[in-house]
Amino acid sequence: MAFAGNLRKIIRGKKSLKTVEHIEVKSKIENWFFIIPLGMIFVCWEIVLKLNLISTETIPAPSEILEVLFVNLLTNPGFTISVLRSLANIGVGIFVAALIAIPFAIFTGLKSRVDASFTPLIMIVGALPDIALLPFLVYWFGRGASAAILMATIVAFFPIFFTVREGVKNIPKDYFHVAYIYKARKIDVYTKLILPAVFPQLVTGIRLAYEFLWEIVLAIEIIARIHGIGFIINFAVENGSLTYAFAGFFMIGIIAILLDRLVFHRLEESVRRWHE
Amino acid sequence: MTISRCLEVEKVVKHYSHNGRHVPALDEVTFHVHRKEFICIIGPSGCGKSTLLKIIAGLDKPTSGEVRFQGETVKEPHPKISMVFQSFALFPWRTVLQNIEFGLEMRGVPKAERRRIALELVELVGLKGYENAYPRELSGGMKQRVGIARALAVDPEIVLMDEAFSAIDEFTAQVLRSEVLELWEETEKTFILVTHNLTEALEMADRIIVLSTRPAKVKHEYHVSLKRPRNRSDSKFLKCQKELFNILKSELEHTIVRHKLKAIHEHFKIEDMESFQR
Secondary structure, three states, X not given: OHHHHHHHHHHHHHHHHHHHHHHHHHHHHHOOXXXXXXXXXXXXXXXXXXXXXXXXXXXXXXXXXXXXXXXXXXXXXXXXXXXXXHHHHHHHHHHHHHHHHHHHHHHHHHOHHXXXXXXXXXXXXXXXXXXXXXXXXXXXXXXXHHHHXXXXXXXXHHHHHHHHHHHHHOOXXXXXXXXXXXXXXHHHHHHHHHHHHHXXXXXXXXXXXXXXXXXXXXXXXXXOOOOOHHHHHHHHHXXXXXXXXXXXXXXXXXXXXXXXXXXXXXXXXXXXXXOO | OOOOEEEEEEEEEEEEEEOOEEEXXXXXXXXXXXXOOEEEEEOOOOOOHHHHHHHHHOOOOOOEEEEEEOOEXXXXXXXXXXXXXXXXXXXXXXXXXXXXXXXXXXXXXXXXXXXXXXXXXXXXXXXXXXXXXXXXXXXXXXXXXHHHHHHHHOOOOEEEEEOOXXXXXXXXXXXXXXXXXXXXXHHOOEEEEEEOOHHHHHHHOOEEEEEOOOOEOEEEEEEOOOOOOOOOOOHHHHHHHHHHHHHHHHHHHHHHHHHHHHHHHHHOOOOOHHHHHO
16 A cells, blocks of 8 residues: 555656656747747838838848848947947946945845935935936046946946845844844855845846846947947947948847846746745 | 753743833743643733743843743853744745755754754655755645754754744644654653644643733643643543633633723723723
8 A cells, every 4th residue: 555655656756747847848948939929020021121111211121130230240340349348338237236236235124224214315316317317427437438337337226226125124034033043143144044035036126227227328328429339329320321220229139138038037937946 | 950940931021112112021921841841831812922932042032030041041042942933934945955954054064964964854754755845835734844854953952832833724733733742752852832722732731831911921830631642532631621711711801801991091091001000
């Protein structure tokens, strides 16, 4: 009887393992399903232009755009550097913002008095349109990467701060009791309790910051004419080369999709394994 | 005499200040616990049972009085006292094994050693096959098994249980209670369980400390002379249950009367209720 039960358990265990793997493989493929409607849009777009319903003067054909992107632009080191500059503005902005926001958010999340004195102020500042600071930053730091990165840091600070602070506030009191009962050192309370507990919120905050930053960094490059892909798009449009402008735009799309699927989606999946 | 006294709760008083008002929670609570005893602390809800347990655990400080463990005053969590929580308080980002290992990890036990202990405990609490599961994948009863295993992993002298069975469905709780009793008999540790469940207390305890309504005092120490294993439908068990219920009932009635009194006082806008009572 017991043997039969064990056997059943073993068989059932194996079965469920298989289904789990199956689901994982399926969801991995499903992550790329969006390519189908995207491809359909491109085909329609191409047909509309081939039928001369809209002139290629107004909007270039996707085939042309992709050709320019892969043949002319990606082989051009100047373009690649511009793309990397934009990515660096975003990346460094998020990194510096996280470095400041995480400790500050933990501190305010833990100490209600600090929270009461600082957070309303941060909320007011966060509600202001950050981009209005751009002229000042350009005035102080010139039209360069430092102004762009500083602007990006300011923009990225708020979503990371607020999500992490919320995460810290939501840590159940009993988690801390567990840490104290077993006499966790201060450093362990941070590294083995608070940081892993707020990791899901940190991922959300960084993702939000990243999404804001694409817009902000592009806007900075267009408005303040700081080097980067936004600058290239603007430059191409102003010089009448819509195909090149669209190619730059496509490049952003490709990077955004790759980062979303390869970085953020994976981070979120790793959290989803345990997050309730 | 004092050697068998494992824990001494001596005139423990606890006041809170809530919105600038002084709220008394515990009023000179005194009782002693012997080694290998199973103690239940029972009382009306909100009477300060959990506060008392937190003070014993060293998580909270008494306003006056003291708790002594093996003759030493408890001022902070003691390595020989561990705790099981009503909310389980498992870390969701850690697997079953990693949760059980937490206390050992904090004490700097080498990795291989704590893995060995954790695996033994997984077996002891009947979670074999779930070593690498995350808490979200477990039922309430299984979560509490992990909680118990984590508490036992550090080889404590006293295991404190704060309403450990209250958040679990009754059927599972019933199974878990008898398993905890088995563990208690096997491990020869002292258990202190806070509960509001009278039957649970009678089933498990050698001695039941009955607390009064807020501010809590020890109203009664009830020695349970029933033989183990105890049967809930046994006539002696039912008799004890009735006795214990009567002790608690007078306490509950007391609460109701006080609430009514308070309403009357508020009606007549008497600010200081305490002086009126004196």
